[in-house]
Amino acid sequence: MRASEKAYQALHQDIVQWRLSPGTVLGEVELSERLGVSRTPVREALSRLTAEGLTTAKGGRGVVVTDVSxxxxxxxxxxxxxxxxxxxxxxxxxxxxxxxxxxxxxxxxxxxxxxxxxxxxxxxxxxxxxxxxxxxxxxxxxxxxxxxxxxxxxxxxxxxxxxxxxxxxxxxxxxxxxxxxxxxxxxxxxxxxxxxxxxxxxxxxxxxxxxxxxxxxx
CATH class of the missing domain: 1.20.120.530 (GntR ligand-binding domain-like)
Known part of the structure; x- marks a missing residue:
């Protein structure tokens, strides 16, 4: 499995299962250390999650988990x-x-x-x-x-x-x-x-x- 796919699947599950709650900041450095991959696959995974509406790019805060109203x-x-x-x-x-x-x-x-x-x-x-x-x-x-x-x-x-x-x-x-x-x-x-x-x-x-x-x- 590609590193970006590994990162995507892990983050996807954490968001859907509410282990990562709305508003959680998803920092590339922290995630790369936690998931055991480099920052580039993390960046690719976050891009996919944003395209799906599960995360949102926030100016000055990076990427955060999207709220669910x-x-x-x-x-x-x-x-x-x-x-x-x-x-x-x-x-x-x-x-x-x-x-x-x-x-x-x-x-x-x-x-x-x-x-x-x-x-x-x-x-x-x-x-x-x-x-x-x-x-x-x-x-x-x-x-x-x-x-x-x-x-x-x-x-x-x-x-x-x-x-x-x-x-x-x-x-x-x-x-x-x-x-x-x-x-x-x-x-x-x-x-x-x-x-x-x-x-x-x-x-x-x-x-x-x-x-x-x-x-x-x-």
């Missing part, structure tokens, strides 16, 4: 609803019904596992499998690229909210309904189920951060 979250979800509802509808028309039927069963089982206290990281990996299936099945590379561009920002937004077990179980049921509609070849139902899920997810974030607080542990 509730207004930004609302705007992201407006775009996400447009993209994901269409992707779900297209997947219902073009995708492999068997794959989504299996995902529907997986999400149903995940809901039971979450109720029993299983790892939330396992659930997020399953959600990633759904993203990959939608990307593969929607048949529109421009739509896929748009979704991939906003997913790191959405991952940060999602982690602004506290992980309530009840909400995660409800999310599993909502994802299961989306997959069931796609597997049944019902594009309008799939789009509607996606819209319901995203509206519920956004409301959960807004309810969890009524005073525009920072992310987990902040």
């Amino acid at each position: 509730l207004e930004t979250v609302r705007e992201l979800y407006e775009l996400r609803e447009t993209l994901e509802a269409k992707a779900a509808a297209l997947a219902a028309e073009r995708g492999d019904s068997g794959s989504f039927a299996q995902l529907q069963r997986d999400f149903a089982a995940a809901g039971l596992s979450l109720a029993a206290g299983s790892s939330t990281e396992e659930y997020y990996r399953l959600s990633g499998n759904l993203d990959a299936a939608l990307d593969k099945s929607c048949g529109n590379p421009f739509l896929v690229n748009s979704l991939k561009n906003i997913r790191p920002l959405l991952a940060r937004a999602r982690r602004m909210a506290q992980e309530h077990p009840e909400r995660l179980q409800a999310t599993a049921a909502e994802h299961s309904a989306i997959c069931a509609a796609i597997a049944a070849g019902k594009p309008q139902v799939a789009a509607a189920a996606t819209t319901i899920h995203l509206n519920n997810s956004l409301q959960h974030i807004l309810d969890s951060k009524p005073n525009n607080q920072k992310g987990p542990g902040q």
Whole structure:
């Protein structure tokens, strides 16, 4: 793995997981020492992160981790609803019904596992499998690229909210309904189920951060 890719992946994960909170100054010298690479790969990594909107160049302060306001979250979800509802509808028309039927069963089982206290990281990996299936099945590379561009920002937004077990179980049921509609070849139902899920997810974030607080542990 190239040094710049190593630096990018490490910083990307730290930002998305809120280990680097909004406003954190990312100094090249410190990062090169911490990551065990020279300053040039760090500079390249920071450039990529800035292009993705995860970091921002601040005059006199260098590069800092971008803030996530509730207004930004609302705007992201407006775009996400447009993209994901269409992707779900297209997947219902073009995708492999068997794959989504299996995902529907997986999400149903995940809901039971979450109720029993299983790892939330396992659930997020399953959600990633759904993203990959939608990307593969929607048949529109421009739509896929748009979704991939906003997913790191959405991952940060999602982690602004506290992980309530009840909400995660409800999310599993909502994802299961989306997959069931796609597997049944019902594009309008799939789009509607996606819209319901995203509206519920956004409301959960807004309810969890009524005073525009920072992310987990902040």
